Amino acid sequence: MEQVIAFLNTYYLVIARFLFVIYAVIILIQLKRCMFHRSETTKVLAVLNVEDGAIRLPITHYETTIGRSKACDVVVPLPVMSRQHAVLSMEENGMWKISDTNSNGGISVNGEDLEQDSLISVGDEISMAGVKMRLSPPSRYTDEDSEEKGWLESRWERFRRKFRRRAQKLGSVNVALGALSLFQVLAFLQLYITLPEKYMPSLVTCFVVLLILPWVYKFSAYLLGIRNITAEAIAFFLTTIGFCTTASAAPYSLIKELLAFLLGIVIFCVMCGILRNLNLVMKLRRYAGIISILVLAVNLLLGVTKNGQKNWIDLGFVSVQPSEFVKILFVFAGAATLEWLLTTKNLTRLIVYATGCIGLLFLMGDFGTALIFFFTFLVLIFMTSGDVRAIILTCVSAGMGGLLILFFKPYIMNRFAAWGHVWEHVNDSAGFQQTRTLMASASGGLLGIGGGNGFLKQVFAADTDLVFGVICEEWGLLIALLVVACYILFLLGAIRSRKTTYSSYHIIAACTAASIFLFQASLNIFGATDVLPITGVTLPFVSNGGSSIAASWGLLSFITAALNYTRPKMKRNAASEWEPSPRTARKRVVRR
């Protein structure tokens, strides 16, 4: 046996290091295709007949804005209309609902003036500032109408379709998961060779779970109404890399990480279930906001200080970092449906809420997370209001606030003292970690020197803050770049989800969650490598740390929801009169 291990020790990595990269590339290519290449159908959900059918406008989204402005989904180019007049959205019971968005002319349904919103049945007469409209089922909207007016396909899209006939290959999640399993087996063998004997039981347990769980998930995801599991597959890949680095740098905490991972999956599934039901979500939002503030406040009062940050709570048997979980609540409370956005039109509450969260984090001394929250807040403001001026204003005031803090507490600057010239601080704490990370990354070359073989793992925080260095050193720059690509893929997928999901809540939440991943990854990766000042945040899914891993999976649910929930959850037999009939639904394939 010892001879076998000695033999493997010399020869295994020679081949395996190439296979690692090959499998990782296969995984990423397949998942990229899955993310970008789906056949989509644009359905006519209803038809809006203006002035007794003088103009017939198709409704193609479950949340639709109506108004004079070209930015609206349905443009009624009549001067009496407000620029943004109304929102038409489909309710859970399958009924359309019209809401007035503070329009000048007002809305009346069947002659009754609308206070706020009203459900609509077939044949109801809607009057917007005197313009009469009727909503009718799509069955009377014919292909000729669409061909003639080109509603469904812009000229540009038609042009593009003409020249991009060559169908790209469709990605296969099965191939990706297969490659992932092979990757895991090979990685396990590598770690089996290099890890001390006493960690074998936990290593075996972790990798068995890692191997089985993606497949179990794949075959049970439909229970949650999930068919597109691309985002989860990416997360499984990142988690695998995370276990590889933890096994090398902190093998004693493998089991803890495994439990956190499982907890994360549970949170993920629960979140997916909740997000399926938007009415519930909109009701729970405010509570999420209140709870998150409370949690942070409790954290501040009862928190335990670790590494100069008071962001831990000791629960006796385990200590957690509540701020990680508050991220989920923050996104949950910050995103909103189109109807809510356009009828409420009030950013004040969001600003107060976000200021509260960020302020509490500052008091805890957790500047990294505070920065992430600030960034999240900016993304939320932008996504909900589109107001660039508000963002600039926020940034300027935050910048001044920051300067004020530096003025009163200049020692905070010391944290950034070494930024940009870490090589002058090779042997003091200001540049110790960054320089070791850079040395180790260079040592790894493109293919790495093998899991468990590096030296960076002995440096403090190698499994969390410097984890990118460990990946570079032990698994090579190529794998590290593929890890980086995963975070970019999340955000591209979230942006892409605008074409599939039915509610703006999901788009906003998904884009925000994916932006958090990417931004946090940037702080971690570029902080450790001295492109940015080091802030000590974790790399989502990869860094060792129970709270971080569980919370990352929680955030992932927003992306999954946006990629999968393409129509409102309807009660059975609810208002079948609005079902788009398959005969008239125009189907087309969008290639990208």
Next chain:
Amino acid sequence: MKRIGRRAKILVVVIVYFLVCLCVLLGRYAKNAEKWVVHPANQDVYQNGVPTGKGTVLSKDGTVLLTLDENGTSYAAKDALLRKATLHAVGDLNDNISTGVLKTKKAKLIGYDRINGTYSPFSLGDSVKLTIDAETSKAAYQALGNYNGAVGVYNYLTGEIICMVSKPSYDPMDPPDLDGDSYKGVYINRVVNGVYTPGSVFKLITSAAAIDTIDDIYDQTFTCRGGIEINGEWIACTGNHGEISFEEALAKSCNAAFAEISNQVGKETLLNYVQDAGVNNQFSISGIKTSKGNFGLSKADEVGLAWAGIGQYTDMVNPMQFLIYMGAIANGGTAVTPYYVDSTAKLLNQVKLGSKENRMLSQDTADQLKKLMRNNVESEYGDSRFDGLSICGKTGTAEVDDGRPHAWFVGFSDDPSVPLAFVVVVENGGSGTGTAIPVAQATLKAAAKAVE
């Protein structure tokens, strides 16, 4: 939905921000990875403060000078003399010697490459082959005796540096206490990074200017009365040469004659010729930058100009630069840039470093200088001392503020089968003829064997 979708698209700026950071990181990685990997704090390479790897350093004749294995680095040369003589080309364990290949080629010696990193289970290791010859180095080191100094010899046709000995040196296997006065500047490779007052060897540059710009230089006679008075100040000579021609003046190194010649040439012309000779330039020798010399006449009056043309005043030169200048004279005016790391040792790396030529003198000037220098040896230094190598040379005795003068001897062999240029500086060695020539003699004897 349209609006929200549009806003979602704008989030691409987050990706752009990320990619910009990534490009900065990858740019730095591409540029500096080799520097990072050889840092002494990198425990993938260093064990107990000693670099590990799989490389060897070989001399020109194939003698192994240094080996790196998984346990560390060891100097393989068996005799201490060779270790001392090649120390500045090979380098020390702590990277104090900046010209050592242990520092400059460390990435290669530790077995690092961009694709595999420091992982190399099967490679036999890279060897770095030096152009330095072991026997010549030993001969030169021994010939310097108790003096400190620098000896450089290179093949002026190919650029190979055969000998690059700098003293003081020490045995890296048994390092003495280097804080003492006798080891002052021990880490400096004096051939490449030393800067000395040139003394009379500088008259070669003045002569080059005179040949080109003074039409009747060969017909003039100069009067030496143990010196000459210029602007009321006495410029002393080493002897009383009486009536003397230009050719004799160079051979006898007559200060009186060169004081006059310098003033005939004039400030600007002399400055141009010094510039062409590269005194104020840096040269790149296998990636190492030579130290700049110093030549300035901005504050010089006629007396200053006279002393400057003789190689005193504020003149400072670098031995490697002077060696290149010798190569240029020998080679018809163009110099081949020297190198000491044989880049052809690895088949993949066929680019020759020494092929870059630069013209320092015209062909005609070079030939005339060559004749004059040949005459120096034949008439003054004694041709028989050099075993028929047909040496052309010039001695120098550079007066310095502290102690005896530095002894210089520079030149080259005009024998096409032994295309060697050399420079010898013996610190506080006294006269060039008395101290520097014997060092050159012993070195060239060994070098000639190495070239054959």
